[in-house]
Amino acid sequence: MQNSYFFQQSLFVIRYRYLMKMSSFFRKNYYRLQGMRIGKGTVIPKLYTTWPHQVAIGNNCILEHHIYFKYDGIWKEGFSIEIADDVFIGSGCEFNCTSKIVIGKDTLIASGSRFIDHNHGTSVEHIMRNQQSSQQAIEIQEDVWIGCNAVVLKGVIIGKGAIVAAGSVVTKSVPSYEIWAGVPAKKIGYRK
Structure with missing residues (x-):
């Protein structure tokens, strides 16, 4: 029993401290060569991106696996998806961008959340499918918590310190320190 514990603990340390950091080192350099900006202390897991040069990730960010950074347009200079320092992004999140998506520092984004800054014509x-899409930037200010499987749509600004509950669909801007939930999301409380 004791030997099994130490063996499993050793494998855990090897896998998470050494192998992940080594693979992150190679991924960081691979994406940096393609123009992605990655800050110090940020570990890059397996992720997907269409145009790496459109993505800027700050310092000390925690990214889980299978995040999709999709710039849905032709090649252009500059960053369209900007993530500030100390941001957590859970597994399976999607950033689907034709205009701009900005994530403020100290923000928590739970697994499966989606950010889509454009819409089809109607x-x-x-x-x-042949109509011009409408687009408008998404801005998530600092210290925001977005629950799992939330969807944030075009033109939304989520104010500083706000909370968006799991499974919500945010179609309107959320003022600072408010708590929103539902489909479509609406105010259900206020942080004190």
Whole structure:
């Protein structure tokens, strides 16, 4: 029993302290060569991105696996997805961007959350897939907590210190320190 514990503990340390950091080192350099900005202390897990040069990640960020940074447009200079320092992003999150998505520092984003800054046209004169999309930037200010499987849509600003409950669909801007939940999300409380 005691030997099994030490063996498993040793494997855990090897896997998470050494192998993850080593693979993160190679991923960081690979993405940096393609123009992604990655801050100090940020570990890069296995993720997906269409245009790495469109993504800027700050210092000391914690990213879990299978995050998708999708810049949905043609090549251009500058960053379209900007993540500030000390941000946590859970597994399976998607940043689907044609305009801009900005995540403020100290923000927590739980697994499966989606950020989509554009929408299809809905005119009856043309089929939807051929219509010009409308787009508007998303801004998440600092110290925000977004629960798992939340969806944040175009033009939304989530104010400093706000909370968005799990499974919410945010279609309107959330003022600072308010708690929102539901589909569509609405105010259910206030942080004191």
